[in-house]
Amino acid sequence: MTEINAHSTKISTEPNVLPNASSMILSSQYWVISNTGNSFFQTDLELTTDDDFSGSTASLAKLYWRENGNIGAWKAIAYGSSIDDSTETITFNGILATGQFMIAFNNHASIAGSGYALYFDGLDDCGINEAENITIANNAFSIEFWARRASIDAAKKSIIGQSDNANGLCIGFNASNEFEFSFNSNTATTGAYTDTQWHHWAVTFDSSSYTQTIYCDGSWITENTASAVYPNLGTNFYIGCGPNSQDHFKGYLDEIRVWENVRTLSEIQSNMFIPLNGDETGLIAYWRMDEPWSYTYITDVTSNSNTCAVTGSMSVNNWVESRAFSNRTTNEDESFTITAGYDLEGDTFSVSNGSPNSATTSGTTIISYSPFADVNGSDTFSYTVSSTGYPVTVTIVPVNDAPLIGVILDDIIGVNATSSNSFTTTDLENAYSLTFTPISSNQSIVDDSNISINCSAGDCTATTTPETDISGFVQITITVSDPEGLTASSSFGLTVNESPTIGSIANYSTTVNTATSPIAFTIADTETAEDELDLTLTTSSSEIVGITNASFTQPASGDCTITLTPTSSGVVTINIIVSDALSFSATTSFSLTVLALPEIETIADYTTTVSTSISIPFKVTDADSAESSLDLTITTSNSGILPISQTLLTNSNGDCTAELTPTSSSGSVTVEITVTDTDGYYTSTTFTLNVSGIPTIENISDTSYTINTMNIITFDVSDDETANGSLGVTVTSISNTTLISLEQISIKNDGGTCTLTLTTTPYQSGTADITVTVTDDHDYTNNTSFTIEVDDMVDAGKAATFDGTSSASSSQNIVVTDHTVEAWIKPSVSDGGIVSIGSGAKFSQMLLTNGNLGVDIFNAGGAIKSYTATTTTINTGTWYHVAYTYDSSADALTLYVDATEQTVSIGENQALTSFSLNTQLYIGADQDESIFFSGDIDEVRVWNAVRSQANITADKNSKVDPMPGSLQAYYPFDQTYGYTIFDKTSNGNDCDMNNVSWENWTDSGASITD
Incomplete structure (x- = not known):
């Protein structure tokens, strides 16, 4: 520390005024320090407090000051350089002041952009460093600062000075508002600057070449070659005035830097918008104006402690926000970065980007500004550093863009023709001030002077006129130029072609x-x-x-x-x-x-049959002759089918007819008809006449049948063109479809031999006329007709033979209550089921038991009647009429053989209450088809009524009318085919034969007459 003759008094009685609301202040104590004579001094202060504190807060320890005798607010003037928490001692270096001092721990807000600047009034405000530590004499040096003039005066205004000699270092504006950098008689001078905006100024001196250089806003302005190095004329360093405190500056100063080397333009440009740390190589003094100050001194950020004492009438109001970094200039389409700010204590701080109008921004502590493409002019935005806003004004300098010319399509023209080619041009800056230069690759084909270009709003046309009677290929290149000399070119090929x-x-x-x-x-x-x-x-x-x-x-x-x-x-x-x-x-x-030739209408192919005439119409015309005068002739390719003698051509004013009569031979013949005019010109047309033979069918004789029979008729068919087996043979008409329907007739053609199978409607008699038609591949037909007569069978007719394993059952149910069942039987064995209505637990059945007629009736609930006839023995090989009746109201069962009531042996005679049946009918078997009949059966009748013995006697030897209402089913067995026993009533109770492999039809010997 520097020894001085000073007075120091520690006072602990006055309550201290807090520096700000968040400060941590030590106990109520402060020091009053003054030099002998109360003059300023520069020294290191080592102060011991009565409080305990931690070394971890040393970075926040600040020395606060106020004038002796003042009881107002304290001003922070210095940071603690060292702290000893064992002795509670803090040291502050390079203190240039006398007055009251106090220690507090206070964290300042982060600095946005260029932070703060000092305002100098142009009268007596300045800062003086008398420590003689800024030694730039006889050396290379650089000095930078930001300055903003408060007014434009016709007087010299110096910003930086050194020495108390009038010939010392002087940097600032002369009376003509020109910026000067001078020492001795060596002066580098710029043109006049008459604005009041912030500008960055830098001066360098190269001690090896004696070169003085001035830069403004990152651009080289001027330079001068001095006669010698900068001499040592005294080391007092002035801020805000010239040497010896003359020519005071009026305006704002910020970011003053003194270097002991020559800064390059690149280094100046790279750092002019960035706050420094203070420890950069070659930096010997740095006044960034951002630290709180006492309007008594200006703090040097470097470790060299080159603080400047303040003179004049400066107060705390002279410490104002700086906008030195606010105005930025960049070229069109060129980005730049902004250092958002810094923190005095090195704390982390936050940044919020603003939103410019003509660019995008990104980043945190370093903000990148990127202009939109091809945009120029002014833009503004703000960003915030820990709640401190900082505005930025950006000037985007337009950069001339080269013009653009579009593609020009190649062209082909004939000799002595003119080519017209369209194309487009654009230029962002000089859309209507472009010039065009066309050049031909072959002047003998196209001279440059014969190429003209006309444009309207960027839509251009190049008109090219080749030399007369010249052909060949030439390439035309069109170059477009803007007023600054930037160009673009496009070429197209032009082919001048000689026509064939x-x-x-x-x-x-x-x-x-x-x-x-x-x-x-x-x-x-x-x-x-x-x-x-x-x-x-x-x-x-x-x-x-x-x-x-x-x-x-x-x-x-x-x-x-x-x-x-x-x-x-x-x-x-x-x-x-x-x-x-x-x-x-x-x-x-x-x-x-x-x-012209005569014309004949095209005649389509025709088809006819042998020996059958055909008339074919057609037309003939002629442009030069009357149609009636046209001559017609005909030829045929086969006279065996169509001889000329059997043709006739007629012409009635052009409406013609060909009458053609083929022979009895079939086949195809080509017919050519020729029309000839009076000049002998002719035209022909040909067509094909297809002559088909008519198929033949053998006559079928009339025939007679009995009812319920299947009948087969054979006959032959043939044709000359169509294979006999391919002829279609069908029944085309039936006069009596009640007797026989189309579905009851089938025809099979086997190579021309046909088999017609017909079955008449069951129990229908009468006559029917049937027509059979044969058709060939040409749809020609022939037919034959015959008559069938169907008669009833005489007397007993037919019966069905059962072999002891077969039976028949109805396809639908029989409904009876009172009932009578009759049948004619000729047994071949003494046991077997004859007829059963129903099965299982409820039925009514008639059967043979040891040669005796038996009847069993079972009712629901198990009630049974079981009777066996004992009057008549039924012998094998003999026909018998068997019958039984059941009267449900009287619950009476009666058995008959050959119409004789039988004495019966009663096995069961239980009452059958409310007896009725609605079930299937079985013929030739008992109710569960376990006992089968062997022998012949005929004339089975089922009545839904109790027939008297007289009725049974009257009808047993004759066929009955199937129409009476009580007759539920009637099976005369008068059939000769099939496996279905037809029910002659209209009730449709046909029975299907079961377990048979042949048609069990035989002549009946029952005693029955018509």
């Missing part, structure tokens, strides 16, 4: 449908070989001569021919076009006269 040539052709005549002889013509081309030229044809009438009716020959010599085949009469213009590879062409035309 074609010779003339004389007019020509021919007849319809007659090809011309080859018509000669020549073609030539200068660029394309003759055999590689393209020949095409157009016609004024495709009806007379179509394009497809023309053919070319095209040799390498160019001597070509065309052959035409007209299809209609009249006069047509033929155009022949020759084209080269670039679609340039030449055309020649000639007239073709086509004489």
Whole structure:
């Protein structure tokens, strides 16, 4: 520490005024220190407190000051450089003041942007460093600072000075508002600056080359070569005035830096918007103006303690927010970064980006500003550092962009033609001040002077006129230039093509449908070989001569021919076009006269049958002759089928008829009819006449049948063209479908031998006329008809034979209450079931038991009647009429054999209460089909009534009418086919035969007459 003659008094009685609301202040004690004579001094202060404190808070220890005798607010003036918590001692270095001192621990807010600046009034405000530590004499040095003039005066205003010699270092503005950097008689001077904006100034002195250089806002401004190095004229260093405290500056100063080296332009540009740490290499003094001050001194941030004592009338109000970093300039499309700020104590701080209008920003402590593409002009935004806002104004300097020219498409033109090519141009800065320079790669084809360019709002057209009668390829390059000399070019190819040539052709005549002889013509081309030229044809009438009716020959010599085949009469213009590879062409035309031919209508193919005449109409016309004068002739390809003698052609004014009568032979014949006009021109048409034979069918004789029989009829069919087995044979009509329906007839054609199978409707008699038709592949038909007569069977008719294993059952239920069951039987064994209505627990059945007729009736609940006849023994091989009746109201069961009531042996005679049946019927078996009948059965009748003995006697030897209402089922067995026993009533109770492999039909011997 520096020894001084000073007075120091520690006072602990006055309550201290807190520096701010968040400060931690030590106990009520402070020191009064003064130099002898109460003058300023610079020394290190070591102060011992009465409080305990931690070394961890040393970074927050600050020395606060106020003038002697003042009881107002304290001002922070210095940071603790060392702390000894064992002795409670804090040391502050380089204190330049006399007055009252106090220690407190206080954390300052973070600094945004350039932080704070000092205002100098231009009268007597300045800072002086008398420590003689800023030794730049005889050395290289650089001095930088931010300055903003408060007003523009016609007086010298110095910012930096050194020495009390008038020839010492002086940096500032002269009376002409020019910026000067001078010492002795060596002066570097800029032009005049008359604005009051913030500017960054830097001066450098190279002691090896004696070069004085001035920079403003990161740009080189001027330089001067001094006569010698900067001499040592005294080391007092002044801020805010010139040497010897002269020519005081009026305005704001910030970020003053003194270096002991020559800073390069790049180094100046890189750091002019960045607060320094204070320990950078070569930095010997740094006044950033951001520390709280006592308006008595300006703090040096470096460790060199080059503080400056304040003179004049400066107060705390001179310490203001700085906007030195607020104004930024960048080039169009060029980004830059901003150091958001810093913290005096090194604490972490937060940053919130603003939102510019013409750019995007990103980052935290370093903010990146990126202008939108092709935008220039002014922009503003703000950001916040720990709640302290900082505005930024950005000037985006326009950068000239080169013009743009679009693609120009290649073009092809003919000789002596003009090319017109469209293209576009754009220029962001000089859209309407562009110049165009066209250049031709071949002046003999296109001279530069024959290329003109016209533009409207960027839409341009290049018009190119080649030399007369010149062909070939040339490349045109168009260069567009803006007023600053930036250019863009685009090229296109221009082909000037010589068209091919074609010779003339004389007019020509021919007849319809007659090809011309080859018509000669020549073609030539200068660029394309003759055999590689393209020949095409157009016609004024495709009806007379179509394009497809023309053919070319095209040799390498160019001597070509065309052959035409007209299809209609009249006069047509033929155009022949020759084209080269670039679609340039030449055309020649000639007239073709086509004489008319008579025309005959196309006749379709016809079909007829042998020996059958056919009349075919058609029309004939002629452009030159009356239709009635046209002559018709006919030829045939086969006179055996159609001889000329059996044809007749007639013409009635063009409406014609061909009468054709084929022979008895079948086949196909080609017929050609020719029409000839009076000039001998003719036209023919051909068609095919198909003569088909008619299929034959053998006559079928009338025949008679009995009812319920299946009958087979055979007959033959044949045809000359269609295979006999492929002929269609069908029944096409039946006069009596009640007797026999179409579904009851089937026909099979086996190679022409046909089998017709018919079955009549059960128990139907009568006659029916049946027509059978044969059809060939041409749908020609023939038919035959015959009559069938169906008669009832006489007397007993037929019966069914049961073999002891077979039976028949109805397909639907029989409904009875009172009932009578009858049958004729001829047993071959003495036991077997005859008829059963129902099965299981409820039924009524008739059967043979040891040659005796038996009847069992079972009712629901188990009630049974079981009777066996004892009067008549039924012998095998003999026909018997058997019957029984049951009267439900009287609960009476009666048995009959040959209409004789039988004495019975009663096995069970239980009362059958409310007896009725609605169940199947079984013939030839008992109720559960376990006992089967062996022998013949005929005339089974089931009545839903109790028949008297007299009724039974009257009907047993004759067939009965199936219509009475009480007759539920009637089976006469008068059939000769099938496995179904037909019910003759209308109730449809047919029975299907079970377990049979043959048709069990036999002549009945029962005593029955018609």
